[in-house]
Amino acid sequence: METKKTPLYQLHQDSNAKFVEFAGYQMPIQYSDGIVEEHKFTRKHSGIFDVSHMGQLFIYGDGDLVNDLEKIFPLDLKNLKLNHSKYSFLMSDAAGIHDDLIITKIENGFLVILNAACKENDFKILSKLLNNKYEMVLDEKKSLIAIQGPKSVEILNDVIKGVEDLNFMTGNWFLFNDEKIYITRSGYTGEDGFEISVANELADNFTRKLIDKGAKLIGLGARDTLRLEAGLCLYGHELDKDKTPVEANLKWAISKDRISKGDFIGSDIIIKQLTNGVQKVRVGIKPEGRVIAREKTKIFNQANLHIGEITSGTFGPSVNGPVAMGYVENEFSKKDTKVFLEVRGKKHPANICGLPFYKKNYVKGAN
């Protein structure tokens, strides 16, 4: 199968991107500045991320739709206000995670942002669960561009007046070149920022305007170090079909009201795990030295018993040291528990730590 290109492919090439194949797309892993500089620039200034490979699923329907979606997502969707967003997941009956996602209430329905590698499968699962009752569009005609970092609000507001008034995890329609575009104040870097859903034919022009105002293109490499420092999960690493939201330490994202009703897919298991506890749980892990423990690194306790595995590990440029997340047996998950990471045959000391590694700078309210 031929790899797909996003509408920003030419711009990436013009910007000396190094490409990798990711979820069937040719995506920029980094540009000439490199991952560390791109990461730091985002934290200090403003970075642009092409996330057009992600799925933009529009589901349109009447009053029944919200009831049907509540059977799927563990959210209080009936009380979700227009243009407000929530983080959630698509689960199996066993509460395994098919995908993690952002769902936003829009006029006449919902917009769901899905991971690139999962979007086709999610569409099939959701079509089946909703019995094809509703109009569902996995929109390939729109690009998705994120702008992240402290200067992003100023830069984007110069191009699109009024975005500065958006609160975190809310969105609205704006005009760009007389076309309606949908913008949410959100992102996945631990920084204040926005995600812009824009028609493919306008994406290049729009992104070049952001660059003219001082923002820089940032590749997937820095996106990974940024989200890891922010303690955010990446599907296929921290999350997969064999892990539940409770094990992933994401119970904050499950509505308490919905747990008490217990009427969504996977709720039996979720309630059982919340009541009885879980065997393994996601934690932050900070190596004591400089050694980097990558994905699949084995974790041992002080008695040299194998107690878990790393799911993501890298060098955190803002932390200026190695950072990791992984799953450990519940009894070893307390903050400051000493563990050992086996890297190239040697065991290196590390500590279980709180997340994030790098403090968030989200904007709560505009004023």
Added chain:
Amino acid sequence: MSEVKYSKEHEWIKLEGDTATIGITKHATEMLGDIVFTELPEKGSNVEKDGTAGVVESTKAASDVYTPVSGEVVDTNQAIVDDPSKINQDPENTAWFFKLKIKDKSEMDSLMNKDEYDKFAKESSS
């Protein structure tokens, strides 16, 4: 006069008397990206030609460092362990990795000279 040679694993080696200084090439650092971690061999240990003698890690992945000749490790460069970004800045000079007292100078014969290496690097990256 000292002589600099290059290996197919992208190490450079500079021989002065029977002491060889070894590091990784600029081309290697460009392929690796930002180097964020370095592991060097123990001083006093013996390394064998083409065996692993260290590790460099970029933000993306870990790579082994090989030694192009055999010998005893007589010195290592602590500065690149403390600040691995020095390797990206000056790979073929101040950011050397380790020094060996070499056993057999003829092991140098199979290595490439600068022109040969530049050609090899260009071909292997295209």
